[in-house]
Each structure stands twice: as C-alpha cells, then as structure tokens.
Amino acid sequence: MSSTAEATEETSGDQEEVATDERREALVERIRTELGDALIDHHILADTDLWIRVDRERWVDTGLFLRDGLGCAYFNFLSVIDWMPSPFGREMEAEVDADPEADTKEPEAMQQGVAGGDSRFQLFARVNNVIDHMGITIKTDLDDDTPSIDTWIPAYDGANWHEREAFEMYGVDFIGHPNLINLYLPTGFEGNPLRKDFPLLARRMKPWPGIVDVEQMPGDDEEDETEAST
Amino acid sequence: MNVTEQDQLSYIAAQAADSRINVEIETEGMTLNIGPQHPATHGTLRIVVKLDGEQVIAAEPIAGYMHRGYEKLTEVRTYPQVTTLINRIDWLGSFANEVPFILAAEQLMEVEAPPRARWIRTILFELSRISNLTLFLGDMGIQLGAMTPVFYAFRDREHVLNQIESVTGGRFHPNFDRIGGIKDDLPAGWIDGTRSAMTRIAEFCDQMEALLLNNEIFESRTRGIGVIPADIALSYGMSGANLRASGVDWDLRRDGGDGLAYKELDWKVWTHPDGDSFARFWVRLQEVREGVKIVEQLLDGIPSGPVMAKVPRIIKVPPGEAWVETENPLGAMGYYVVSKGELVPFRVKIRSASFNNVSIASWVLRGVYVPDIITILASLYFILGDIDR
Numbered sequence: 001m002s003s004t005a006e007a008t009e010e011t012s013g014d015q016e017e018v019a020t021d022e023r024r025e026a027l028v029e030r031i032r033t034e035l036g037d038a039l040i041d042h043h044i045l046a047d048t049d050l051w052i053r054v055d056r057e058r059w060v061d062t063g064l065f066l067r068d069g070l071g072c073a074y075f076n077f078l079s080v081i082d083w084m085p086s087p088f089g090r091e092m093e094a095e096v097d098a099d100p101e102a103d104t105k106e107p108e109a110m111q112q113g114v115a116g117g118d119s120r121f122q123l124f125a126r127v128n129n130v131i132d133h134m135g136i137t138i139k140t141d142l143d144d145d146t147p148s149i150d151t152w153i154p155a156y157d158g159a160n161w162h163e164r165e166a167f168e169m170y171g172v173d174f175i176g177h178p179n180l181i182n183l184y185l186p187t188g189f190e191g192n193p194l195r196k197d198f199p200l201l202a203r204r205m206k207p208w209p210g211i212v213d214v215e216q217m218p219g220d221d222e223e224d225e226t227e228a229s230t
Numbered sequence: 231m232n233v234t235e236q237d238q239l240s241y242i243a244a245q246a247a248d249s250r251i252n253v254e255i256e257t258e259g260m261t262l263n264i265g266p267q268h269p270a271t272h273g274t275l276r277i278v279v280k281l282d283g284e285q286v287i288a289a290e291p292i293a294g295y296m297h298r299g300y301e302k303l304t305e306v307r308t309y310p311q312v313t314t315l316i317n318r319i320d321w322l323g324s325f326a327n328e329v330p331f332i333l334a335a336e337q338l339m340e341v342e343a344p345p346r347a348r349w350i351r352t353i354l355f356e357l358s359r360i361s362n363l364t365l366f367l368g369d370m371g372i373q374l375g376a377m378t379p380v381f382y383a384f385r386d387r388e389h390v391l392n393q394i395e396s397v398t399g400g401r402f403h404p405n406f407d408r409i410g411g412i413k414d415d416l417p418a419g420w421i422d423g424t425r426s427a428m429t430r431i432a433e434f435c436d437q438m439e440a441l442l443l444n445n446e447i448f449e450s451r452t453r454g455i456g457v458i459p460a461d462i463a464l465s466y467g468m469s470g471a472n473l474r475a476s477g478v479d480w481d482l483r484r485d486g487g488d489g490l491a492y493k494e495l496d497w498k499v500w501t502h503p504d505g506d507s508f509a510r511f512w513v514r515l516q517e518v519r520e521g522v523k524i525v526e527q528l529l530d531g532i533p534s535g536p537v538m539a540k541v542p543r544i545i546k547v548p549p550g551e552a553w554v555e556t557e558n559p560l561g562a563m564g565y566y567v568v569s570k571g572e573l574v575p576f577r578v579k580i581r582s583a584s585f586n587n588v589s590i591a592s593w594v595l596r597g598v599y600v601p602d603i604i605t606i607l608a609s610l611y612f613i614l615g616d617i618d619r
C-alpha cells in the first residue's frame with residue numbers, strides 16, 4: 001500500500017511546482033532537528049499533505065514544539081485508527097457478517113498506512129499553521145494490549161473532548177487527563193465500539209445493504225472498469 | 231445631603247466586598263440543568279452549570295444524546311452509500327457535508343470532477359451555507375426575545391431550499407454528490423430562479439441589519455459578552471465564523487484545497503477583532519452577503535460540458551489515506567478516509583465543526599450571567615448532529 005502512495009508522490013511531483021515540496025521538506029527537517037530519533041518516519045504527498053510519525057514517549061514534546069516552534073497553533077482533531085483487519089469479514093458476497101469463532105480462515109495480516117506503523121492502535125492528530133496555511137498529521141503507535149499515552153491538553157486545550165472520545169471508542173488511556181469519562185456513551189457502557197473486534201449488531205440481523213447496489217448491469221463489463229480508472 | 235460621585239463609588243465597592251464575603255461563606259453553588267430539551271440548544275445538548283447567584287462558576291456541556299455512531303456505520307457502507315449517512319450530520323447544510331467526503335474519495339481514486347460539476351457543486355455548497363446561516367441570523371434574534379427575525383428567516387430560507395430541491399429533489403438531504411461529479415445537470419430555468427432567490431436573501435440581510443444589528447438591546451446583550459481571544463480559539467480548534475470573529479483570518483474556501491471553485495472568484499473573507507457574541511453574529515451576516523455575491527458570480531460563469539467523469543460502476547477506492555476539509559456553514563469539516571482497496575472504507579474519521587466549537591463552552595461560560603449563557607450558545611451556533619455525529 002505504501003508503494004501506491006509513493007508512486008502518487010512521484011508522478012505528481014514531476015508536474016507540480018517544487019516550491020511547495022521544499023516547504024514541506026524544510027518542515028520535516030526542522031522537526032528532525034528538534035526531535036532527533038523520535039521522528040520515526042514521514043510521508044509527503046506533493047503539494048497536498050504531510051504526515052509524520054513520532055515516538056509515543058515524545059508525544060507531548062512534539063505537540064509543544066509544533067505549537068511554539070512551528071506556529072501550528074490550530075488544533076484540528078485527534079483520533080485513533082485500529083489497524084486490525086475486521087474479524088467479521090466485509091466481503092461483498094456475504095449476506096451477513098462472518099462468525100469469527102466458526103471462521104477457520106487465517107486472519108489477514110495487519111497493514112498500516114502512510115508513514116508506517118508497528119502496532120494495532122495508532123493515535124493520529126492534525127494541527128494547522130493558519131498563517132503559512134500548512135497542515136501536519138502526526139501519528140504515533142500505541143501499545144497493543146494496554147494503549148495509553150500522555151494527554152495533549154498541555155499543548156492544545158481542544159484535545160480534551162477528542163481524547164475523551166478516543167478513550168471511550170478505543171479504550172486508550174490518556175495519562176493526566178483531568179476528566180477522562182465517557183463523552184457520548186452512557187456511563188457503564190461495556191466495550192469500545194470503534195475497535196474492529198466490536199460487533200456491529202445491525203450487521204448480524206440484516207443483510208448488508210451494500211449487496212443490493214453492486215449487482216452487475218447488462219453491458220457492464222470489466223473493460224468498463226479498466227477504462228474508467230485512467 | 232450632598233452625595234458625591236466618590237461616595238457612590240465607595241458605596242458600590244463596599245457592596246461588592248460584602249457580596250464577596252457572602253460568596254466565601256456560601257461556598258455551595260446551585261446546580262442548574264439546562265436541557266437536554268431546551269429551546270436554546272437546537273436539539274439535545276445538556277449543559278450543567280454551577281451558579282453562584284446569577285453568575286456561572288462552572289459549566290459542563292454533556293453531549294451524546296443523539297450519538298448515531300456514523301464512524302462505525304461507514305465501515306459497512308460502500309462509498310456511494312456513505313453520503314446518505316453523512317448528509318445527516320449538519321442537517322441545515324446537508325449538501326456541504328457530502329462534499330469533503332467525495333473529494334477525499336476522489337483524491338484517493340485520482341478522479342477529477344469535470345469543470346461543470348465542480349462549478350455546480352460550489353453553487354450548491356454555497357446555497358447550503360446561505361440557507362443554514364439565514365436561519366442562524368433569525369434564531370439569534372429569538373434567543374434575545376425578538377420574535378420577528380426568525381419568521382423572516384424561515385420565509386426567505388424557503389426560496390433557497392426550493393432552488394436546492396429543484397436540482398437535487400431533496401430540501402434537506404440532497405444526497406446529490408457523486409464520486410466523479412454530480413448526479414444530474416441543472417433543470418431548465420434554474421439559474422434565473424436562483425438569481426431572484428439571491429436578491430431576496432440580499433434584502434433579508436439588510437432587514438436583519440436594520441432589525442438586530444442597529445438595535446440597542448441587541449448590542450447591549452451581545453457586545454463584550456462571551457469574548458474568546460484568538461489564541462484560545464485556535465487552541466480549541468474553533469473554526470468558521472467563530473474563529474474569524476476572534477480575528478483569525480482563516481477560511482478554507484480561500485486557504486484550503488482546490489476541490490471547489492472558490493479560488494477563481496472575487497470575494498472577501500470577513501473577520502472581526504472583538505471575539506464576542508456580536509462579532510460572531512456580524513461575521514455570519516457578512517458571510518451570507520458574501521455568499522450571495524459568490525453565487526451570483528458562479529451563476530454567470532457555469533462552464534458547459536458533462537457533469538460526471540467516467541468512473542467504474544462498482545467503486546473500489548485504491549488503498550491509501552486522504553484528508554480533505556472544506557469550509558462548511560458551521561466551520562471546518564473534514565474526513566480522514568483510510569482505504570484498503572475494498573468496497574467499503576476501512577476507517578472514516580469525521581471531523582465536524584460543532585464538536586470543537588462547543589468544547590470551548592466550559593471555558594467561555596465561566597463567569598458569565600445566566601441570561602448570557604443562552605446568547606453565547608446561540609452565537610457559537612452549533613447543530614446537534616454536528617456534535618454527536
């Protein structure tokens with residue numbers, strides 16, 4: 001998957017003005033000078049976007065540096081991705097979800113997205129510099145069994161609610177958060193709904209709505225698909 | 231007996247000192263529960279405020295009464311089906327919800343909508359903003375006890391909704407945007423109809439200015455109330471008119487990606503230095519006026535051509551990650567789409583404007599008086615669906 005992303009970068013990089021790329025490269029260099037080895041990886045989509053991945057030990061430092069050092073004062077959002085492939089299957093042929101216990105298939109290998117990753121839970125946040133009009137997505141890997149990380153509130157006040165949401169939806173513990181209670185879910189709700197292994201009950205009872213839409217129409221061949229992808 | 235101004239001032243100071251002592255004795259504040267069903271909350275936002283007399287010591291908004299779990303549901307919907315869901319996030323500006331998601335999917339698929347589709351998208355996007363903010367302008371009046379503006383707002387918004395309906399078939403939930411373009415072309419006579427609707431909206435803005443902006447009561451209830459400084463607003467991730475009312479010149483129509491046609495037009499981003507309730511109202515009023523100008527320019531220059539690029543019937547989005555945000559009526563709205571090359575998205579993070587805009591409430595409500603809670607919340611302008619998703 002990262003190969004696709006790189007290919008995109010190369011092809012568009014040829015035609016786009018190089019100036020924007022240099023801006024993002026320079027940004028990465030400044031972050032590298034500040035954080036050193038804590039900057040694990042980065043990814044630039046030419047003229048569009050920038051991703052960095054940092055060590056979770058330096059998560060708060062990264063936030064403070066982005067805010068004070070790079071002028072990214074605007075906090076956009078913070079959330080989590082669960083990279084585990086869904087154990088229930090999402091094949092279009094399936095009428096309903098597969099039962100993970102009866103399923104004998106080997107589970108798919110986990111595959112992280114841009115800027116890499118080596119754990120199931122990845123925290124990601126986005127901040128913007130409203131003067132330079134630059135945005136950065138920051139990722140960090142969390143522990144698989146007991147995901148926990150220092151709170152980002154010292155750097156960005158707005159992280160408060162976003163961390164509460166990540167806490168209830170993914171079970172991530174934010175150390176030092178002043179009010180880490182459920183935001184949406186009722187008190188005492190069990191489980192973390194956005195984790196991939198949390199079953200969506202509606203999917204158990206009713207056929208997947210997608211199956212209705214994807215039936216082949218006459219004159220709808222493969223050539224249609226290949227032609228259109230250009 | 232002669233009472234000098236000095237005497238008066240010292241009397242007031244003594245009174246204030248007295249009441250401060252009283253505060254210290256009665257440390258227990260009164261807890262007041264506003265909502266979940268309160269007219270000022272546009273739905274079901276509950277706010278628990280702790281009061282000391284008339285003053286708020288602490289306020290805590292409690293969301294979640296309308297949480298619908300869209301982020302989970304998108305994981306079992308094909309890409310075209312997702313737009314049906316996300317229409318319902320900000321229900322007063324539905325079409326605008328679809329656009330960033332479609333743009334994110336297009337970015338991953340490397341598909342580009344034809345110029346005409348891009349242009350019509352921008353028109354509908356701007357009409358959503360106008361219909362949404364029109365209601366805000368009227369609603370702000372009703373929160374302050376002025377009944378008339380809201381009736382004007384409903385009357386004139388209808389003209390905009392009619393135009394949206396005649397293109398998309400839906401007044402509130404158009405579900406009209408498609409990956410690679412839009413569903414249909416414009417119907418005959420639509421452009422003239424929209425022009426006359428825009429004339430009405432421009433008149434409506436003048437009426438609102440006369441009714442509210444120059445109203446003494448309105449000014450005294452909003453000026454200097456609920457002040458949010460720029461750095462706090464940025465740190466909480468406020469966006470849209472709320473941010474611009476704090477003096478931050480940041481508008482994704484101008485500063486964001488090239489997905490919509492705004493950069494080819496002549497218009498202005500309005501900001502206000504004060505950061506109070508009045509500023510937020512004022513910026514939105516100017517934004518509706520600017521929206522009218524934008525739509526008129528767009529109507530003049532709709533390019534010809536198809537409205538749909540060639541895309542496969544069964545849409546599979548190549549693996550990758552994309553983040554696209556646009557300047558929606560309520561503020562910046564964005565979708566972080568993670569695809570694994572399947573029919574359904576792997577993960578969709580919905581960044582909605584009201585979520586960040588309301589999370590500041592416990593900061594901004596501290597120290598205000600009870601009646602101002604309502605004006606401040608109204609001026610922050612949120613839609614419950616946009617908080618709870």
